[in-house]
Amino acid sequence: MQTWFGKKASGGSPPPSPRKDRSGLRVGIPKVLNVWSTSQFWVGFLRDLGIESENIVFSSDTSEEQGREFGKGRGTVDCCYPVKSISGHYGELIFGQKKKINIILSPMIYSLPSFMRGHVSETLACTRVMAGPENIKAGFMKESDVFADNGIKYASPFLSMAEPEVVPKQMYDCLKDIFGVDLAECEHAVEAGYRELRAFNKKMRDASREIMAWCARENKPCVLVLGRPYHMDPGIGHEIESDLQAHGYPIVWLQYLPIDDDLMNWIFGEEIKAKKIRSALDISDVWTSSNSSNTNEILWGAKVAARFPWITCVLRLSSYECGMDQPTYTPTQKIVEAAGTLFFKFGDLDSTKPAGSIRIRIETIVHYLAKYSDQIIQKKLVLLPPDCPLLAGKEKTLAAVASNEK
């Protein structure tokens, strides 16, 4: 079992007092779906309520063993694998802990605090994601209430995370009896949660920028992963990008691409001036029904990959039975390939890692990367203004970057 990020919350005003002693409560969070992109919010929120870091327990990465051992016989009707796999996570938190969990917290996330908010129509979660907790819960309630039988309280707040102003009330409505919280405490804890999430996202974007800056300075290619946040789960995305990284190609994920003004202006500035798009995060030129948060981000990532010279290859990951991804396959491929960037899709990912076929495809990708990357970089460089902001501090060497990462 994994307990993440053991540091104390910092900054912000002091918590409302007096508050209940919750230091003995253990809270389990199924590490599934959009918890992968909001985990730091949950850490910040719970710590602010007085839950000790070591008592915030995320379930393990998804695995076939987890599903077999803890989710067997609990399946419900959903056929999309990222949702189906949640049974194993619930079961692990109920049956697989040395130290008992008191509360399972499994949010129904309706909308996401995406960096694209304000530039797109909406930032909603996939409906299967939103309803996933209720769906999976049913498998643990069909004969008896397995949560109650094991002395566990089940909390599943319905959350519009894209609208921070309504989240405290949504939290309060669901958690008031379970955690014994009042509205003021919820407001304070929600603020702490968003603060932690923002800080984490910035750290990750800065790290991606360093990787991309190194590629620019050394004139070396990197690979962009276009997938949903939960494809970072080794049991959902099957670590395909790690297999490629082992061949020496740096990897960046679209969720953590840098969005600094200087870089965005370099990549999209000419198109903004020409009024082809309203901003660097506008995707209306390629995707008009911009309601789904993760889909929007995938389309935007494809646009970045098409333009950023040192991203010479895109790995497109998609899960079995994903209805949300189906309409995006052709547009993302066409966008990415428009200026010659390599595009490889791994679709229909399910519970089993097809290791043999992945290995053969990785060898193919490595071959194409080695053969065509220089050409792709040159071809894309001539389409952009000469003053790449990543080359401004050219005196920084690879060693400096490496030491920053320590």
Ligand code: SF4
């Ligand atoms: S976006 Fe696709 S993979 Fe994700 S929950 Fe929805 S249908 Fe399943």
